[in-house]
Amino acid sequence: MSSVIASARFxxxxxxxxxxxxxxxxxxxxxxxxxxxxxxxxYHRFWVSEHHGVPGVAGSAPTVLAAAVAGATRTIRVGTGGxxxxxxxxxxxxxxxxxxxxxxxxxxxxxxxxxxxxxDGVRRALGRDKDDADGFAAQLDELLGWFLGASxxxxxxxxxxxxxxxxxxxxxxxxxxxxxxxxxxxxxGDLRDRDRMRRGIDRYRARFRPSRxxxxxxxxxxxxxxxxxxxxxxxxxxxxxxxxxxxSRTHGTFPPLPPAERVxxxxxxxxxxxxxxxxxxxxxxxxxxxxxxxxxxxxxDTGAQEVLVTTSTHDREALLDSYRRLAxxxxx
Numbered sequence: 307m308s309s310v311i312a313s314a315r316f317x318x319x320x321x322x323x324x325x326x327x328x329x330x331x332x333x334x335x336x337x338x339x340x341x342x343x344x345x346x347x348x349y350h351r352f353w354v355s356e357h358h359g360v361p362g363v364a365g366s367a368p369t370v371l372a373a374a375v376a377g378a379t380r381t382i383r384v385g386t387g388g389x390x391x392x393x394x395x396x397x398x399x400x401x402x403x404x405x406x407x408x409x410x411x412x413x414x415x416x417x418x419x420x421x422x423x424x425x426d427g428v429r430r431a432l433g434r435d436k437d438d439a440d441g442f443a444a445q446l447d448e449l450l451g452w453f454l455g456a457s458x459x460x461x462x463x464x465x466x467x468x469x470x471x472x473x474x475x476x477x478x479x480x481x482x483x484x485x486x487x488x489x490x491x492x493x494x495g496d497l498r499d500r501d502r503m504r505r506g507i508d509r510y511r512a513r514f515r516p517s518r519x520x521x522x523x524x525x526x527x528x529x530x531x532x533x534x535x536x537x538x539x540x541x542x543x544x545x546x547x548x549x550x551x552x553x554s555r556t557h558g559t560f561p562p563l564p565p566a567e568r569v570x571x572x573x574x575x576x577x578x579x580x581x582x583x584x585x586x587x588x589x590x591x592x593x594x595x596x597x598x599x600x601x602x603x604x605x606x607d608t609g610a611q612e613v614l615v616t617t618s619t620h621d622r623e624a625l626l627d628s629y630r631r632l633a634x635x636x637x638x
Contacts, residue, residue: 404466489517
């Protein structure tokens with residue numbers, strides 16, 4: 307095994323994607339089951355995400371789901387990838403993570419993002435607009451202050467104050483600068499735009515200021531990794547997500563994941579086909595040997611210390627097999 311791969315951590319982000327023919331509650335239970343398997347296989351972290359009003363995603367309450375995951379596992383780190391801070395009051399987020407850390411000490415991560423709702427309707431329902439993302443740096447500073455007892459309000463965040471919950475910033479572009487200024491670990495994607503990812507990482511490392519949370523830069527690269535017995539089978543793992551993304555770009559809503567065979571039989575418009583093919587391109591997918599080569603190149607290119615795998619597909623057995631094969635590649 308490559309020494310570069312052997313020295314990296316490997317973790318999982320599951321977005322609780324709903325699948326055609328299956329319910330949202332099933333998707334959440336699938337997430338908890340996947341967490342148990344990820345722990346058994348030796349993955350370092352298991353994170354869950356935040357989406358609102360999206361037909362294709364059941365994970366709308368990440369700290370609640372993280373609690374379920376932590377309660378169903380024993381050793382794997384559990385967290386969020388991420389809580390979208392502009393959607394929430396920082397005090398409430400601090401309290402939620404304080405409760406998680408109190409119940410599952412030493413296992414909780416606080417992954418934080420700057421996105422707001424996927425559509426105008428969702429943003430209205432949340433009482434937010436796009437401009438709220440511009441205040442992310444200040445919101446992040448307020449949130450971390452609650453753990454330090456630094457609020458000028460005189461209010462104390464309980465049980466959070468005095469606890470240490472490792473914070474991470476999920477970022478592309480300017481978010482990397484926010485992570486650097488705050489002295490926090492950076493989670494950056496996606497693998498299909500390697501040049502943009504590298505620019506963000508370079509900006510982060512150049513501007514990083516050590517903090518009580520991190521003494522030096524820490525980079526987590528995130529994206530889809532699909533491993534199968536043949537390149538064709540690995541590519542089939544990518545098909546449902548690629549089509550859902552293409553559909554969202556052309557219809558304005560993100561649908562449940564369809565079976566790969568149904569997508570392959572669809573008659574697509576030229577625009578749909580373009581987005582679909584773009585979704586298939588640039589991912590880390592193939593046999594064990596092919597993915598190992600891709601991972602080694604990725605880790606050498608970025609200098610990342612960790613890979614956060616975000617693969618979603620309709621075929622759960624094929625997904626589990628992919629994670630097992632990846633664990634073997636990584637020597638977990």
